[in-house]
Amino acid sequence: MKMLIVQDTYAWFSQRAWVEIDLGALSNNVKQLVGFLSPGTQLMAVVKADAYGHGAVAVATTVLAAGATWLGVATVTEGIQLREAGIKAPILILGATHTPEQIHAITSWQLEPTLCSPGQALIFSDLLNSIDYNYKLPVHIKLDTGMSRLGADWQQAGEFAQLVQQLPRLHIASVYSHFATADSPDTTIMEQQHGRFQQAIAQIRARGIKIPSLHLANSAATLGDKELHYDMVRAGLAIYGLYPAAHQRNHLQLRPALQVKARITHIKTISKGTGVSYGHKFIAPREMRIGVVGIGYADGVPRSLSNQMDVLVQGQRVKQIGMITMDQLMIDISPLVEVEEGEIVTLLGEQGEEKITADDWANQLNTISWEIICGFKHRLPRVSIGVDGKFDQKEKK
Numbered sequence: 001m002k003m004l005i006v007q008d009t010y011a012w013f014s015q016r017a018w019v020e021i022d023l024g025a026l027s028n029n030v031k032q033l034v035g036f037l038s039p040g041t042q043l044m045a046v047v048k049a050d051a052y053g054h055g056a057v058a059v060a061t062t063v064l065a066a067g068a069t070w071l072g073v074a075t076v077t078e079g080i081q082l083r084e085a086g087i088k089a090p091i092l093i094l095g096a097t098h099t100p101e102q103i104h105a106i107t108s109w110q111l112e113p114t115l116c117s118p119g120q121a122l123i124f125s126d127l128l129n130s131i132d133y134n135y136k137l138p139v140h141i142k143l144d145t146g147m148s149r150l151g152a153d154w155q156q157a158g159e160f161a162q163l164v165q166q167l168p169r170l171h172i173a174s175v176y177s178h179f180a181t182a183d184s185p186d187t188t189i190m191e192q193q194h195g196r197f198q199q200a201i202a203q204i205r206a207r208g209i210k211i212p213s214l215h216l217a218n219s220a221a222t223l224g225d226k227e228l229h230y231d232m233v234r235a236g237l238a239i240y241g242l243y244p245a246a247h248q249r250n251h252l253q254l255r256p257a258l259q260v261k262a263r264i265t266h267i268k269t270i271s272k273g274t275g276v277s278y279g280h281k282f283i284a285p286r287e288m289r290i291g292v293v294g295i296g297y298a299d300g301v302p303r304s305l306s307n308q309m310d311v312l313v314q315g316q317r318v319k320q321i322g323m324i325t326m327d328q329l330m331i332d333i334s335p336l337v338e339v340e341e342g343e344i345v346t347l348l349g350e351q352g353e354e355k356i357t358a359d360d361w362a363n364q365l366n367t368i369s370w371e372i373i374c375g376f377k378h379r380l381p382r383v384s385i386g387v388d389g390k391f392d393q394k395e396k397k
């Protein structure tokens with residue numbers, strides 16, 4: 001996604017709604033994580049899904065400057081977007097890739113694929129043999145130790161690694177796996193997965209194969225247990241300043257990087273008994289002053305929060321009223337004295353002493369904060385605030 005090109009302050013001041021990204025918070029979070037990692041452990045910043053909705057290029061640039069050394073993406077297209085922006089760091093594609101087009105793109109953009117099966121390894125090998133490619137492509141062997149998602153069965157790790165090792169165009173750059181329950185206070189399943197990972201590594205080494213790098217931990221496992229850090233951790237959520245689990249909130253000083261803001265575009269007074277928005281699901285219990293806010297479900301504000309969410313205006317919490325519509329929603333501004341059209345409303349973020357977090361929304365909606373932050377649509381421009389706290393005037397993508 002393109003970051004808003006901020007030619008002058010007017011460009012973003014004129015927006016009805018936007019996502020504000022605090023690059024200083026991202027930088028802080030990366031430094032906190034790097035400081036916490038076991039000595040010699042590298043940090044891969046997971047920037048898939050447009051950096052969890054934060055804007056991949058601005059995030060990647062910031063986290064690399066702050067100490068991350070690898071980037072993780074889900075798709076080839078996401079990797080190309082980073083390379084087109086001039087980012088040179090190694091990029092691992094966490095998702096599956098198979099087609100000739102994908103493999104061509106991987107080689108020409110110097111991306112590094114995940115390999116999950118012997119069949120996939122052979123497809124890569126055949127294609128690389130058929131083109132003029134005289135290098136060894138670094139590949140990352142993914143093992144399924146209990147997530148039942150991508151990856152070769154951990155019990156087949158030895159045979160699989162040996163096959164890849166014997167293919168002349170492929171070079172094993174790392175072996176990795178992924179946890180299913182690292183955010184749970186009950187570590188039983190995580191420990192079982194870790195045990196399987198260790199056995200798989202032993203099988204591979206027993207065949208005389210050297211593994212340059214091992215990695216296993218997502219954010220939750222990184223915060224939870226230093227034993228799981230290995231040569232690298234793959235952190236997503238924590239980079240963005242959120243904690244994977246409530247019991248981890250006292251670990252490190254992470255700061256959420258994303259805020260969602262919109263403007264009051266119209267103010268009116270309605271009399272007692274007046275219905276508000278589609279279906280009149282809210283009826284004014286008294287005379288009220290209401291503000292119409294220029295953001296709606298097409299921007300990613302979940303409609304199921306209608307009549308149930310608060311927003312922040314002038315440092316105070318006020319209620320959202322009536323059904324949230326596609327592009328607009330209404331709020332009760334009766335408690336506020338001097339609000340004018342153009343006033344900024346914070347839907348997620350902080351104003352004064354008050355804050356509303358992605359975890360608050362996730363709890364209300366019975367989901368996880370990952371889904372909340374990924375949910376803001378591209379119609380909302382991403383406006384970045386530089387590491388120096390100033391609105392970033394140079395951000396182009």
Ligand SMILES: *Cc1c(COP(=O)(O)O)cnc(C)c1O
Nearest residue numbers: 046094178218219234235236237
């Ligand atoms: C998304 C992802 C991560 C990052 O997970 P977080 O919980 O956001 O830290 C790490 N590894 C893999 C394989 C992933 O798909």
